[in-house]
Amino acid sequence: MYxxxxxxxxxxxxxxxxxxxxxxxxxxxxxxVFRRGHVITADDIPILKExxxxxxxxxxxxxxxxxxxEAALRLASAISGDNLIVKMPGEAWAxxxxxxxxxxxxxxxxxDAINSRGDTLVATLRxxxxxxxxxxxxxxxxxxxxxxxxxxELIEGECKNLGKVLTLYPFIEMRVGLIVTGSEIYYGRxxxxxTPLIVSKVAKFNSEVVMRECLxxxxxxxxxxxxxxxxxxxxxxxxxGGMSPDDVSAEGIRRSGASVVSYGAPLSPGAMFxxxxxxxxxxxxxxxxxxxxDPGAFDLFGQVAFAGLRITYEMIRHSGxxxxxx
Numbered sequence: 026m027y028x029x030x031x032x033x034x035x036x037x038x039x040x041x042x043x044x045x046x047x048x049x050x051x052x053x054x055x056x057x058v059f060r061r062g063h064v065i066t067a068d069d070i071p072i073l074k075e076x077x078x079x080x081x082x083x084x085x086x087x088x089x090x091x092x093x094x095e096a097a098l099r100l101a102s103a104i105s106g107d108n109l110i111v112k113m114p115g116e117a118w119a120x121x122x123x124x125x126x127x128x129x130x131x132x133x134x135x136x137d138a139i140n141s142r143g144d145t146l147v148a149t150l151r152x153x154x155x156x157x158x159x160x161x162x163x164x165x166x167x168x169x170x171x172x173x174x175x176x177x178e179l180i181e182g183e184c185k186n187l188g189k190v191l192t193l194y195p196f197i198e199m200r201v202g203l204i205v206t207g208s209e210i211y212y213g214r215x216x217x218x219x220t221p222l223i224v225s226k227v228a229k230f231n232s233e234v235v236m237r238e239c240l241x242x243x244x245x246x247x248x249x250x251x252x253x254x255x256x257x258x259x260x261x262x263x264x265x266g267g268m269s270p271d272d273v274s275a276e277g278i279r280r281s282g283a284s285v286v287s288y289g290a291p292l293s294p295g296a297m298f299x300x301x302x303x304x305x306x307x308x309x310x311x312x313x314x315x316x317x318x319d320p321g322a323f324d325l326f327g328q329v330a331f332a333g334l335r336i337t338y339e340m341i342r343h344s345g346x347x348x349x350x351x
Contacts, residue, residue: 247277
């Protein structure tokens with residue numbers, strides 16, 4: 026929505042700009058050449074024409090309207106949940122910034138509804154993106170220089186009733202227990218290449234492997250190691266090695282009393298990926314081949330667990346879209 030009166034630039038000397046004016050040099054930069062509040066002088070006229078401005082909007086905001094900057098700030102604030110910061114750098118976009126390192130989540134249907142209203146625009150990173158502190162995760166603006174207050178108030182009400190569209194879940198420092206299975210590794214016939222890979226992946230989530238066991242292919246030994254980890258207050262358990270139906274790792278997990286969420290996932294590699302819970306403790310069974318790729322099956326679902334969220338059967342079954350990992 027735009028105000029009704031526009032003034033030729035030659036007649037705009039002395040006017041106060043009600044919005045930012047931008048210069049774009051394709052392939053090089055985009056910058057605000059004049060900011061909102063700037064009083065136009067005669068020296069500005071050539072510059073205005075250079076950036077393609079033949080007229081200036083005489084911005085008059087009615088009682089039931091909002092300026093685009095205020096509207097963008099309110100829109101961004103309405104949709105942003107915990108651990109997100111809203112700032113207004115200029116040029117009509119409000120930035121949503123990660124306050125901590127963690128897992129960024131988007132309610133996609135709610136986002137689509139906002140972007141389908143016609144006058145409100147929100148661009149985000151993809152749902153379930155790992156972000157560092159300080160990263161811009163979303164931008165919000167409105168179309169036009171002004172917008173009806175009611176449009177923003179409706180979105181504010183919806184976000185209050187339905188929940189925030191954007192949320193950041195910080196990674197929690199977890200005590201991780203690692204079980205490396207395989208008689209070939211246990212008896213020294215093959216080098217353990219799994220441990221350094223897991224240690225590296227866990228560190229990305231601000232956590233540490235605090236206990237490790239290397240075991241032969243024996244389900245009772247695997248079960249006992251899981252229970253030992255639990256007694257020592259391990260918060261996440263990872264089991265590597267064979268996860269095929271003819272291997273014993275899955276049986277060892279079941280014998281510990283854990284409840285299997287899903288044995289198998291629509292991932293390649295990672296089809297035999299397993300997720301279980303023993304109480305609130307997530308247990309991951311990771312096929313050896315799935316550890317060779319980054320991101321892999323563990324990265325996709327480990328990020329959920331390290332953010333303090335529970336992995337569900339639906340999450341795993343919906344992972345096929347984007348599940349081709351090589």
